[in-house]
Structures are given as C-alpha cells and as structure tokens.
Amino acid sequence: MLARIKEFLGMEAKPKEEASQQEVEKVAEEEKAKPRIGYIHLSGCTGDVMSLSENYDILAPLLTEMVDIVYGQTLADVWWDDENPMPEMDLALVEGSVCLQDEHSMKELLEVREKAGLVVAFGSCAATGCFTRYSRGGQQANPRHESFVPIADVVKVDLAMPGCPPSPEIIAKTVVAVINGDMDYLQPMMDLVGYTEACGCDLQLKVVNQALCIGCGTCAMSCPTRAVGMTNGRPEVNSDRCVKCGVCYIQCPRSWWPADRIKQDLGL
Amino acid sequence: MVLGTYKQIVHARSTDKQIQKISQDGGIATGLLCFALDEKIIDGAVVAGPSDEMWKPEPTVALSSDEILAAAGTKYTLSPNMWMVKEAVRQYGLEKAGIVTIPCQTMGLRKLQSYPIGVRFVAGKIALDIGIFCTENFPFESLKTFISAKAGVDFSLVEKMDIGKGKFWVHTADDVISFPIKETHGYEQSGCKVCLDLVSELSDISTGSIGAPDGWSSVLTRTEPGETIFSQAVDAGLIETKPMDEGKFGLEMLTKLAKSKKEKAMKEIDQRKELGLPVPYKASSEKEDPLANV
Incomplete structure (x- = not known):
C-alpha cells in the first residue's frame, strides 16, 4: 500500500522487487498499530x-487498511x-475556523485537544481563519455568530496544513510522512502553526518590503482566487479577491526554503 | 560543490542553423524544447515570450516549435515564468509541461513540487525544467535606463543584448557598443543579493554562456530525466557537444563566477541575519558548507 502511495506521488525510485518486499514488511508492521x-x-x-477524497487512487485502501x-x-x-464520549485519537484533523460565539464548536474543539495526541489545523480556515476572517455577524441562521478565529487562537495546535483547500498531493504526502514518522518533512507544517494572520499583503510586507522578492x-500562480497578479515583476494583490488563505506567501521561495528535502526528492 | 550536483558538464550547441541564428549562445534551451516537443516528451512549455513592448518579455505558453523559436534569446529583465505554470496545466491542458527558469524560479518550482501545499494537481505535470545561468536580474526600467545612459543608444534600436568577457554588449543594426558589466551594479533588483545560485543547481538541465566559447553554451545535466533528454537530443544529432574546456576561460571561469556570487550572497545573508532582517537561508555559521544553497 505504502509503495502504491509512493508510486502515486513519484517518491523514492527504488528497484521494484526490493521496494515491494520492504514495503510489505513495513505495512505488515503498521497493521499492528x-x-x-x-x-x-x-x-x-x-x-x-x-x-x-480527491486522492481517488489511494483513498479506499488508505481509509480501510492504513488508518x-x-x-x-x-x-x-x-x-x-x-451519552457518547469522544474517542481517544492519535491524530485529529480539524477543518474550519472556530466561532467564539458557537458554544458547541468551542466545546468540541476543547474536547478534541483533550482526546487527540496530535491536532492538525487542516485547511486555511482552521490554520489562518481564511475567508471566515471577514465575518462580522448579523447573519442568519445565527446573527450572534460573529467572531471566527484560527483554532490555534484557542487550543495548542501541532501541525498546520493551510490551503484553500490543501492540495490532494500535500495531504497524501503528509499522510505518508506521518505513517513513516518522517519529522523532517513535517517540520515546515509545524512551523506554520504560528502563521495565523495570513493575507495577500504579506507578499508586500514580508517579501517585497524586505528586499527579498525576485x-x-x-x-501569483498559487493564489486560488486569482487575487495576485504580476506587475513590473512584482506581485500586485487585489485585496477584494484575497481570502487570506496564506498560500501565496507559503509557496514563495523566499518565505522558507526546504533545500534538503528538495535535493532528496530530485535525487541530487 | 559550487556548481551543484551534476552528471555531466560539456559545451554544446544546437545544430539547427535557424536556431543558431536567433539564439543567444548555443541555442540549448530552444533546441532542447523543440526536440522535447517533437518527441512528445513535453506537450508545451512555459517560456519568456515576446510582449507588445520591445525587450519586455511575457511569460507565455508555447505549444509549437514556432512559438518556442519566438521566445529564443536572453531578455535581461523579469519574466515571472512561474506565474504561467498553473495556466499551462489548467487552461492549456498540458500533462507534461516544459519550463525555462532562472535559478530563483527553479527554486519556486522545486519548492512547489516538494510542498504543493495549496496548488492542486499542477506540480506533478512539470516534466522538464531547463535552468538558465543567472548572475542577477534587472527591473525593466533599470535596463532601459542603463542602456540609454551607459551605451547611449535609443532602446528601440537595440537588436541584441549580451553579457560576456566582463562587458554588457548592445547590438544595433550597424553598431556594437559595450561597457563594463561593473557599471550595471546598482541597477539590479535587490532580491538577487541573497541568491546563492548562479548555475540553476536544481534544474533538470542547466545551461548558459559562462565558460563556453562564442556560439556555444556550457551545459550541466543534473537529474535522470534531464540526462536522458539531453542524451537523446545529442543522439538524434540536434545538439552537438564537445568536452568542457577546463581552462581559465572554461570551467575555471564558471566555477570562479559561481563561487563569487555565493560568497557575495553569504556576506549579505550574514549581514541581514545580524540586523534581524528575514532571509530564508541559513547563516554561514549554521551550515557545513558555507556556500551551499540552503
């Protein structure tokens, strides 16, 4: 199974026979826990x-055999x-920001922190607040629901996987890394836990203003809403279109630089 | 290793007379993309194509050899090629896209491939990256300014620009003017100052004029796919090669310039760190090889 996921992702070009035997042993080991x-x-x-769920090729076996x-x-x-207590979990994926006025959400989030070993802010709403940042309340079905914040504002978060949505590939790569205990791969997502106030304007503030933009x-390519264009070789953000997902700044090669992983992936 | 990891390093040029005529040096990027397109190794490529304005490139998706030829030649200003990558895959439906990148763009591409955090089903569809050597890049207005100020030439009359032998060369229909490359310093964009990569260390194939005789390019093949495509183009007779000149104007020159770019950048990086300014790279004290691109 792991071999299939790796093949799907184009990871690790090991000789096939050797790979399959190793992977079988490894998966057999995983079966226990x-x-x-x-x-x-x-x-x-x-x-x-x-x-x-867009990881069609691997989803069914992933959900049934691996986790x-x-x-x-x-x-x-x-x-x-x-009546039904929340079960213990090794890993909890939390989608969505948390509404401070929504008692049920707050209670569920706090309970998850108690019951889960690792809490993942899954997607930009959970990680940065994303477009729920624009909420000002006064709407149906509950006009009192006004304040939506990244879950890290309320509980300790272990990993953040922003994206509106996170790509199917990063989800699959992260699952593989979690199963393999590949902490090096997960490190940037641990670092991103602190990135809760995202905005297209970060490109200007943290890259252009800092003499880092090239x-x-x-x-501009990675913006999911086409809020970012390039004018005279610099990003130009249309703030009316920006959903504050943070993807533009996260994909920027000048925000953080995973050199070792890239060389490993390229076989260099 | 200041030239990054590579499989082979040679001098090479395209054997196609038409490409030789219009290309900057050996026509490697143009020749390889045309070959890869013909052989269906790629189904299109993101290149720095022409725009409405002379010498101002525009990232373009080329689907034919003609469109690739139209993008031949170096433009010494910004062309945000990474911008077009999603467009190439989504709007043009490319499954195996090629792309030409300068080192910083290569870094954007490779980061996207290792961490495709918010970009869905794009990273896996880039089949070939040809990296161009780059010492620094100029905003368009900088380029216009120093061409008119230093070369005293009307920008609209320029037919070719080139950097070589320590000089910036401006060709017009009836004249060739040059001035020392040092005089362009202060015109480059400041983001280049922390760049540790001259030779596009993370490309499939890297190429550029530095260290090569006139009309030829220096070529480094790096990844498996890069090596395979380059060898196929050589076997097909579309690219000819000769052994790398190891001497003063060959490998020695390339190594020297790559090293000096890294040393200058490391100084800048260390200085920025001391001031508490953000920079994505490690300080020289934090890494084993102080010149590594990390």
Whole structure:
C-alpha cells in the first residue's frame, strides 16, 4: 500500500522487487498499530475533506487498511454527545475556523485537544481563519455568530496544513510522512502553526518590503482566487479577491526554503 | 560543490542553423524544447515570450516549435515564468509541461513540487525544467535606463543584448557598443543579493554562456530525466557537444563566477541575519558548507 502511495506521488525510485518486499514488511508492521484518526468539522466549507477524497487512487485502501477513522461526521458517522464520549485519537484533523460565539464548536474543539495526541489545523480556515476572517455577524441562521478565529487562537495546535483547500498531493504526502514518522518533512507544517494572520499583503510586507522578492511569479500562480497578479515583476494583490488563505506567501521561495528535502526528492 | 550536483558538464550547441541564428549562445534551451516537443516528451512549455513592448518579455505558453523559436534569446529583465505554470496545466491542458527558469524560479518550482501545499494537481505535470545561468536580474526600467545612459543608444534600436568577457554588449543594426558589466551594479533588483545560485543547481538541465566559447553554451545535466533528454537530443544529432574546456576561460571561469556570487550572497545573508532582517537561508555559521544553497 505504502509503495502504491509512493508510486502515486513519484517518491523514492527504488528497484521494484526490493521496494515491494520492504514495503510489505513495513505495512505488515503498521497493521499492528493503525493510527486512529478523527475528523472534526467546524466553520469550513467541506472543501478540505473533499480535497482529501480527491486522492481517488489511494483513498479506499488508505481509509480501510492504513488508518482507523474513529470520529467524524463525513468520513465516519460518529457524533459526540453527552451519552457518547469522544474517542481517544492519535491524530485529529480539524477543518474550519472556530466561532467564539458557537458554544458547541468551542466545546468540541476543547474536547478534541483533550482526546487527540496530535491536532492538525487542516485547511486555511482552521490554520489562518481564511475567508471566515471577514465575518462580522448579523447573519442568519445565527446573527450572534460573529467572531471566527484560527483554532490555534484557542487550543495548542501541532501541525498546520493551510490551503484553500490543501492540495490532494500535500495531504497524501503528509499522510505518508506521518505513517513513516518522517519529522523532517513535517517540520515546515509545524512551523506554520504560528502563521495565523495570513493575507495577500504579506507578499508586500514580508517579501517585497524586505528586499527579498525576485519576481518569479510563484505567488501569483498559487493564489486560488486569482487575487495576485504580476506587475513590473512584482506581485500586485487585489485585496477584494484575497481570502487570506496564506498560500501565496507559503509557496514563495523566499518565505522558507526546504533545500534538503528538495535535493532528496530530485535525487541530487 | 559550487556548481551543484551534476552528471555531466560539456559545451554544446544546437545544430539547427535557424536556431543558431536567433539564439543567444548555443541555442540549448530552444533546441532542447523543440526536440522535447517533437518527441512528445513535453506537450508545451512555459517560456519568456515576446510582449507588445520591445525587450519586455511575457511569460507565455508555447505549444509549437514556432512559438518556442519566438521566445529564443536572453531578455535581461523579469519574466515571472512561474506565474504561467498553473495556466499551462489548467487552461492549456498540458500533462507534461516544459519550463525555462532562472535559478530563483527553479527554486519556486522545486519548492512547489516538494510542498504543493495549496496548488492542486499542477506540480506533478512539470516534466522538464531547463535552468538558465543567472548572475542577477534587472527591473525593466533599470535596463532601459542603463542602456540609454551607459551605451547611449535609443532602446528601440537595440537588436541584441549580451553579457560576456566582463562587458554588457548592445547590438544595433550597424553598431556594437559595450561597457563594463561593473557599471550595471546598482541597477539590479535587490532580491538577487541573497541568491546563492548562479548555475540553476536544481534544474533538470542547466545551461548558459559562462565558460563556453562564442556560439556555444556550457551545459550541466543534473537529474535522470534531464540526462536522458539531453542524451537523446545529442543522439538524434540536434545538439552537438564537445568536452568542457577546463581552462581559465572554461570551467575555471564558471566555477570562479559561481563561487563569487555565493560568497557575495553569504556576506549579505550574514549581514541581514545580524540586523534581524528575514532571509530564508541559513547563516554561514549554521551550515557545513558555507556556500551551499540552503
């Protein structure tokens, strides 16, 4: 299975026979302790879990053979209430920001922090607040619901995987890294936990203003809403279109630079 | 290793007379892309194509050899080629895209491939990256200013620009004017000052004029796919090669310039760190090889 995921991702070009035997042993080992995963859906659009499910090639075996989904409303029909306590989880993916006025969301998030070994801010709403940052309340169905914040504002978060949504590939790569205990790969996502106030204007403040921009265009390419263009070799952000997902700054080669991983991936 | 990891280093040029005529040096980027397109190794490429304004390139998706030829030749200003990558995959439907990048763009591309955090189904569709040597890059207005000030030439009359033998060369229809490359200092964009990469260390194939005789390019093949495509083009007779000149104007020159770019950048990086300014690279004290691109 792991071999299949790696093949799908183009990871590790090992000789096939050798690879398969090693992988079988490895997967057999994993079988003993399948990670228990929970999926918690707060104020998000379900786009993040849809992106997860876009890993068609590996999804079914991933969900059935490699992990146990022990909690969630979409991936597993498990709800938590006073009679049914939330199960213990090795890893909880939290989609969506948390609304400070929504007692149920707040309670669920705090309970998840108690029950999960690792809490992942999954998608930009959970990681940076994303477009829920624009909420000012006064709407139906609950006009009191006004203040939506990244979950790291309320609980300790271990990993952040921003993206509106995170790409299917980064989700698969992260799953592989978690299963392999590949902390080096996960390090940038641990660092991103602190990046909760994202905005297209970060390109100006943290790259152009800091004499770091080289006009490569990666930011403009990665913007999911086409809010970023390039004018005279510099990013120009249309703030009316920006959803504050943080992807432009995160993909910028001048924000952080994973040199060792890149060389490893290229075989250099 | 100041030239990065590579499989082979040679001098090479395109054997196609038309490409030789319009290309900057050996026509390696143009020749290889045309070959890869013909052989269906790629189904299109992101290149610095022409725009409405003379000498101002525009990232363009080329789908034919003609469109690749139209982008031949170096433009000494910014062309945000990474910007067009998603467009190439989504709007043009490329499954195996080629791209020409300068080192900083290569770094954007490789980071995207290792960490495709917010970009869905794009990173895996880049089949070939040809990296161009780069000492520094100029904003368009900088280029216009120093061409008119230093060369005393009307920008609209320029037919070719070139950097070589320590000079910046400006060709017009009936004249060739040059001035020392040192005189362009102060016109480059400041982001280049922390760049540790002259030879596009992370490309599939890197190429540029430094260290090569006139009309030839220096070529380094780096990755498996890069080596394969280059060898195929050589076997097909579309690229000819000769052994790298190891001497003063060959490998020695390339190594010297790559090293001096790194040393200058490391000084800048260390200085920035001391001031507490952000920079994505490690200080020289934090890494084993102080000149590594990390």
